[in-house]
Every structure is written in structure tokens, then in C-alpha cells.
Amino acid sequence: MSTPPTATVSAPEAPAGEAPLIPVGVLGARGRMGTEVCRAVDAAEDMELVAMVDERDWLFNVADAGAQVVVDFTRPDSVMDNIRFCIDQNIHCVVGTTGFDDERLATIAQWLEPKPDLGVLIAPNFGIGAVLLMRFAQEAARFFPSVEIVELHHPGKVDAPSGTAARTARLVAAARRTAGVPAAPDATRESDSLPGARGADVEGVPVHAVRLAGLVAHQEVLMGAAGETLTLRHDSYDRASFMPGVLLAVREVRTRPGLTVGIESLLGL
Numbered sequence: 001m002s003t004p005p006t007a008t009v010s011a012p013e014a015p016a017g018e019a020p021l022i023p024v025g026v027l028g029a030r031g032r033m034g035t036e037v038c039r040a041v042d043a044a045e046d047m048e049l050v051a052m053v054d055e056r057d058w059l060f061n062v063a064d065a066g067a068q069v070v071v072d073f074t075r076p077d078s079v080m081d082n083i084r085f086c087i088d089q090n091i092h093c094v095v096g097t098t099g100f101d102d103e104r105l106a107t108i109a110q111w112l113e114p115k116p117d118l119g120v121l122i123a124p125n126f127g128i129g130a131v132l133l134m135r136f137a138q139e140a141a142r143f144f145p146s147v148e149i150v151e152l153h154h155p156g157k158v159d160a161p162s163g164t165a166a167r168t169a170r171l172v173a174a175a176r177r178t179a180g181v182p183a184a185p186d187a188t189r190e191s192d193s194l195p196g197a198r199g200a201d202v203e204g205v206p207v208h209a210v211r212l213a214g215l216v217a218h219q220e221v222l223m224g225a226a227g228e229t230l231t232l233r234h235d236s237y238d239r240a241s242f243m244p245g246v247l248l249a250v251r252e253v254r255t256r257p258g259l260t261v262g263i264e265s266l267l268g269l
């Protein structure tokens with residue numbers, strides 16, 4: 001007989017006089033991020049890990065286990081079904097899985113309409129340094145005619161470019177548009193001898209993806225003007241770097257109904 005891919009434990013009970021523990025379920029619990037999230041939730045004094053799910057068929061276990069918040073680190077092709085399920089079950093969602101575009105976000109906002117008390121928080125990056133890098137890049141964007149992004153990740157990463165790089169590029173492009181900065185002078189690809197040599201084009205910002213053994217998650221935003229460059233770089237050397245952001249989101253999502261994108265507002269940014 002095969003072992004069920006999920007483990008559930010009974011809903012938590014808080015000691016008398018203390019605030020109830022937050023019952024948390026984790027989807028993708030055996031993955032690189034899910035494993036770390038289970039460890040972090042287990043160690044958090046105000047949370048209880050009530051369900052660990054690693055396959056779609058067992059999703060009902062998070063509801064049966066009484067999860068109030070689900071954390072999803074699965075795959076771009078699974079995450080929409082997971083969110084739909086959680087919304088139907090009145091479970092708040094904290095989502096780190098990538099692959100969100102405007103269309104997907106609009107769909108989730110629509111699903112949430114009949115559930116005014118329910119929160120879904122989607123963040124392409126829960127690392128505080130990565131969030132700050134995005135903010136700094138937005139600030140600097142209007143001062144430099146040239147901008148390019150290089151993201152560097154472990155070879156097991158399923159998507160490219162990274163969700164963080166795509167979001168950074170969109171934020172930088174929006175800041176440039178707002179400031180009236182014209183397209184980068186070196187944006188043309190007409191003379192490229194090999195397609196792809198200049199990276200992917202995200203709203204006019206070239207994004208280059210490196211996959212290399214030994215790496216975890218890293219990003220550089222390079223900006224250039226006459227005679228100078230500015231390089232902003234963030235490195236996640238360990239997936240522990242994402243955990244403070246994930247736990248903050250678990251604590252906050254229940255009091256933030258509707259769709260929240262990014263953890264910036266939770267950090268007061």
C-alpha cells in the first residue's frame with residue numbers, strides 16, 4: 001500500500017487565556033520552499049501546522065484539518081486550482097508560487113467578490129531584501145536611460161524569467177513611463193545575430209535568466225547613464241531568507257480582505 005502524500009493533525013487548541021493559534025496548511029509541503037515553510041510554521045509560537053499537502057488529490061485535507069490559512073508554494077500550473085479550492089472553502093491564502101499575470105489576478109479578484117472577509121496575498125518574493133531592491137529600483141529608474149535585469153537561480157527552477165524579475169521589470173517600466181523617460185537607447189534588437197542574445201523583453205526592459213548549480217535566488221538590476229552605472233543586487237543564499245515574510249503574511253492575511261499583491265504594504269512601504 002502506498003503512503004498517503006499528505007499528513008494532517010488535529011486543529012490546534014490554545015492554552016487558556018492565550019490568543020488561539022493560527023491553523024496553517026501548507027501546499028507543496030515536500031518541495032524546496034514547502035519544507036522550509038513547514039519548519040518555520042512549526043517553530044512559530046502563534047501558529048500550528050495542521051496539514052501538509054503535496055498532491056492535488058489530497059487538497060481536501062487542508063479543509064478537513066481546519067486550516068484557516070493555506071500557504072502555497074507549488075507550481076504555476078497548479079496554483080490557480082489551489083486558490084479556487086481555498087476560496088470555496090473560506091480559507092485565506094498566502095501564495096508564493098509564481099506565474100501570475102494581470103489576467104490571473106483579475107480572475108482571483110473576481111472569485112473573492114462574494115467573500116468579502118476572505119484574503120488572498122500573492123507575493124513573487126517574500127525576502128525583505130528582494131522587496132527593498134524592487135523599491136530602490138523603482139526609485140532609481142527615472143534617472144537612468146538604460147536598464148537591464150539579470151536574475152540568477154538554482155537549476156531546478158521551473159519558470160523563467162523569475163516572478164521577481166518580471167515584477168521588477170514591470171515596476172521599473174511603470175516608473176519610467178510615469179517620469180516620461182523614453183525607451184532605453186540600446187533597446188533595439190535589430191542587429192542581434194542570435195535570437196535571445198539580449199534576453200526577454202518585459203515592457204521594454206531586457207531580462208536575462210541564469211540557471212546555475214550552487215545558486216539559490218539572486219537578482220541584479222543594472223542601470224546606466226553617461227559615464228556611470230548603478231548596480232542593485234540582492235542574494236538569497238538560503239530559503240530561510242523568505243520565512244520572516246511568509247510568517248508575516250500568514251499573520252496579516254486574515255485582516256486584509258481581498259487581493260493583496262506583494263508584502264510591501266505589510267512592511268509599511
Ligand SMILES: NC(=O)C1=CN([C@@H]2O[C@H](COP(=O)(O)OP(=O)(O)OC[C@H]3O[C@@H](n4cnc5c(N)ncnc54)[C@H](OP(=O)(O)O)[C@@H]3O)[C@@H](O)[C@H]2O)C=CC1
Pocket residue numbers: 027028029030031032033034053054055056073074075076078079082095096097098099123124125126127159163242
Ligand atoms: N515568493 C517567494 O518568495 C518564492 C517563490 N518561489 C516559488 O515557489 C514555487 C515552488 O518553488 P520550489 O519550492 O522551489 O519548487 P519545488 O518543485 O521544490 O516544490 C513544489 C512542490 O509542489 C508540489 N505540488 C505540485 N502541484 C501541487 C498541487 N497541486 N498541490 C500540492 N502540491 C503540489 C510538488 O510536488 P511534485 O514534485 O510531486 O509535483 C513539489 O513538491 C515556484 O513557483 C517558485 O518560483 C520560490 C521561492 C521563493
Ligand SMILES: O=C(O)C1=N[C@H](C(=O)O)C[C@H](O)C1
Pocket residue numbers: 098124125153157158161162163164165216217218
Ligand atoms: O524558484 C525560486 O527559487 C524563486 N522563485 C521566486 C521568483 O520566481 O521570483 C522568488 C525567488 O526568486 C526564488
